Amino acid sequence: MKKIKKNVVDPFDEVLLAATKDPMKRYHFYKAFLELELVVLGNVTSDQGEPVLNLKYIEVKNEMVLPVYSSWQKFDSIFQSNYTYVKIKTRELLQSVESHTAWVLNPGFDLSKKIIPEELETLRDGRIFDYFFNQLTPALKEQLLAEQIVDIPKTVVESISECLRTYPSISRAYLTNIYNPMTGERPFSFIGLEVDEHVNETSAGLLAKIFQSVNQIAPARIELAILDQSLPLTQSIVSHIAPFYERTSVDDLHSMFH
Structure with missing residues (x-):
């Protein structure tokens, strides 16, 4: 998918941009990402009364990935309402799909991020938060706790x-x-x-x-x-x-x- 600039205001861009520039902001990125309601290509069907999540993967640089968007506005600006979509919490999506396929956050935009299977697995079990929390300075840890x-x-x-x-x-x-x-x-x-x-x-x-x-x-x-x-x-x-x-x-x- 070719990257194109889109004039879509998304507060999450600031979180992602900060994490790309400052390693001390990566804990905050993953924490905020886990709380997002993502927009993904696909639909939900029923199998004997149980909901079934059907997702559409795309090819990016010769690799099949799952595109996920941090806002509906971003999703719609790319796909122009031509495809069905599902809104789902990151936590729920992590539990619903296997982690061996990478995700791409906001593909089609200048500011995007590939989330590799190792990240997905450690997001699922929480190890990634422990790792990046321990990378914070004592002052930042204290500030983080004080804020919460x-x-x-x-x-x-x-x-x-x-x-x-x-x-x-x-x-x-x-x-x-x-x-x-x-x-x-x-x-x-x-x-x-x-x-x-x-x-x-x-x-x-x-x-x-x-x-x-x-x-x-x-x-x-x-x-x-x-x-x-x-x-x-x-x-x-x-x-x-x-x-x-x-x-x-x-x-x-x-x-x-x-």
């Missing part, structure tokens, strides 16, 4: 503390944000609990009750876990974060009878 983290209001934290006080076996609670680069998703709020040793046998039931109580208060979902002192994550949390809740000495005495 949603702080829990102080009044909500205080209400959670009062809630935890009703569970005498909890000695301390730590609030932090957990980020897994391989998912490409936003950090999530996490509360780690230190509990008395004698409740280990019933910890699952206790955690379920606390989870329900806390998430009735919180404006957004908070994950909880009872901290295992043998795990590196626990050591990191305890070493670097001050507990937002600590059982008082009176509570300590009270817990001896539970």
Whole structure:
């Protein structure tokens, strides 16, 4: 397909252009690409009530590739409504097709990108996010997390503390944000609990009750876990974060009878 200039405004062009110029922007490119709703040649049919995705591949430089467009305007400016198309999230498309055939993002435009099978496979399982996140400088990592983290209001934290006080076996609670680069998703709020040793046998039931109580208060979902002192994550949390809740000495005495 011959490249031709098309006067189509597409905000995603800025993301792609930045990634081509600055390696530090490539993590942002893949993350934004994964969240796109792509436009692809093809249609959806039904087989015994199940949807079947039928895609049309094209030949570019003697290689069959899957053309994908970051906007309908770009797609239409190339194909002029002469072909059927499907709008589909990148995540869904990755799960729907084999990764042994390359994709080309926005073919027909000066600014386009071939996405090779290795990229597709690592996009599918998240390894590409882990790789490019680790390429970022410490300052950029901190900035990225700061931009994505949603702080829990102080009044909500205080209400959670009062809630935890009703569970005498909890000695301390730590609030932090957990980020897994391989998912490409936003950090999530996490509360780690230190509990008395004698409740280990019933910890699952206790955690379920606390989870329900806390998430009735919180404006957004908070994950909880009872901290295992043998795990590196626990050591990191305890070493670097001050507990937002600590059982008082009176509570300590009270817990001896539970």
